[in-house]
Amino acid sequence: MTLLIYGAYGYTGELVAEEAVDRGLDVVVAGRNEVRTDHLAARLGVPGRGFDVGAADDHLDDIDVCLNCAGPFVETYEPLVEACLETGTHYLDITGELSVFEAIAERDREAEKAGVCLLPGVGFDVVPTDCLAGHLHDRLPEADELRLGFDPSGTISKGTLASVIEHADAGGKVRRGGRIVDVPTAHARRQIDFGRGERNAVTVPWGDVSTAYYTTGIENIETYTAVPPLVGSAMKLSRFAAPLFGLPPVKEALQTLARTFVDGPSERQREEGACYVWGEATDGETTVTSRVKTPETYALTVDAATTAAERILADAPTGFETPAAAFGPEFVLALDGVEGFFDE
Numbered sequence: 001m002t003l004l005i006y007g008a009y010g011y012t013g014e015l016v017a018e019e020a021v022d023r024g025l026d027v028v029v030a031g032r033n034e035v036r037t038d039h040l041a042a043r044l045g046v047p048g049r050g051f052d053v054g055a056a057d058d059h060l061d062d063i064d065v066c067l068n069c070a071g072p073f074v075e076t077y078e079p080l081v082e083a084c085l086e087t088g089t090h091y092l093d094i095t096g097e098l099s100v101f102e103a104i105a106e107r108d109r110e111a112e113k114a115g116v117c118l119l120p121g122v123g124f125d126v127v128p129t130d131c132l133a134g135h136l137h138d139r140l141p142e143a144d145e146l147r148l149g150f151d152p153s154g155t156i157s158k159g160t161l162a163s164v165i166e167h168a169d170a171g172g173k174v175r176r177g178g179r180i181v182d183v184p185t186a187h188a189r190r191q192i193d194f195g196r197g198e199r200n201a202v203t204v205p206w207g208d209v210s211t212a213y214y215t216t217g218i219e220n221i222e223t224y225t226a227v228p229p230l231v232g233s234a235m236k237l238s239r240f241a242a243p244l245f246g247l248p249p250v251k252e253a254l255q256t257l258a259r260t261f262v263d264g265p266s267e268r269q270r271e272e273g274a275c276y277v278w279g280e281a282t283d284g285e286t287t288v289t290s291r292v293k294t295p296e297t298y299a300l301t302v303d304a305a306t307t308a309a310e311r312i313l314a315d316a317p318t319g320f321e322t323p324a325a326a327f328g329p330e331f332v333l334a335l336d337g338v339e340g341f342f343d344e
């Protein structure tokens with residue numbers, strides 16, 4: 001059973017490829033730059049394939065699972081999903097992009113028909129929050145409101161920043177009555193104890209606004225992140241700048257800056273960092289709260305993505321899946337260094 005990792009010479013893709021090879025999986029590394037792909041393939045001692053996403057259907061016939069690590073995913077998911085449906089290959093990615101989750105969810109029937117699993121979001125976005133959502137739903141099956149959030153530590157990679165810039169003009173999003181609706185950036189603010197005391201938190205359009213609905217069926221969902229109070233105010237002010245981010249020259253200039261000047265977390269930062277993840281569900285009368293503590297977000301992403309790929313290689317459901325729907329809410333607890341669920 002063969003796993004192809006696309007975007008394998010990117011910051012996260014390379015860490016995932018190293019981990020997959022360490023675990024003894026049958027790995028092919030791939031990416032659009034042939035030279036960088038071949039270089040990585042030679043270093044890891046595995047086959048390499050250089051191709052653009054548009055040519056993916058010529059390269060997946062002998063592949064069982066394709067794990068896409070090339071983001072912004074809005075630019076890569078579609079041709080790879082198409083090629084996977086055509087060649088009967090299971091598709092996984094590490095997106096956190098809400099619009100990408102929604103677009104892939106719409107391919108559910110086609111995936112069922114093709115006998116293919118479409119499982120986006122097997123990184124820090126959205127494994128811990130999605131598993132927490134599933135766990136909270138198990139605790140309070142009548143819940144009709146769900147709030148999820150995280151208090152991260154550490155720095156981000158150039159690819160993550162490029163993905164944030166890509167969607168910076170999209171504003172805020174929440175789910176109400178089952179539908180995703182637009183709200184202003186950072187529209188709600190509250191104090192949340194993510195697991196290390198109360199923090200200032202604001203709403204962000206996290207992928208769970210899409211995925212937690214498919215995992216739990218809960219129709220009202222908000223997602224929060226911890227921010228210093230000044231950042232919360234700046235995010236509110238940024239509403240007025242949001243249309244500017246939608247202008248192609250502004251977006252391109254920021255993407256270039258991100259790719260030139262940002263480095264991902266060092267090995268030490270990955271080893272020492274931690275992240276606190278919180279969720280609450282309510283039916284209007286009863287409210288239940290649960291938390292998990294995870295390793296640093298990129299460390300968790302590498303473990304979660306590789307473990308998800310291993311499990312799909314062994315036994316794959318068909319159709320669109322979320323991590324907690326595919327593997328159960330306990331999936332996150334099987335990952336290295338994760339502590340929880342801490343229930344209230």
Ligand SMILES: NC(=O)c1ccc[n+]([C@@H]2O[C@H](COP(=O)([O-])OP(=O)(O)OC[C@H]3O[C@@H](n4cnc5c(N)ncnc54)[C@H](OP(=O)(O)O)[C@@H]3O)[C@@H](O)[C@H]2O)c1
Nearest residue numbers: 007010011012070071072094123124125157159160163301
């Ligand atoms: N789920 C999570 O928690 C999580 C965690 C980590 C990262 N991510 C996401 O994963 C993505 C990659 O992050 P990273 O840190 O690895 O970034 P990175 O170091 O910039 O790597 C990005 C990779 O994607 C490739 N790529 C980008 N656009 C492409 C396109 N249109 N066609 C083909 N290949 C393309 C790049 O190839 P070139 O160098 O040739 O452009 C590179 O190999 C980001 O979107 C990030 O937000 C998610």
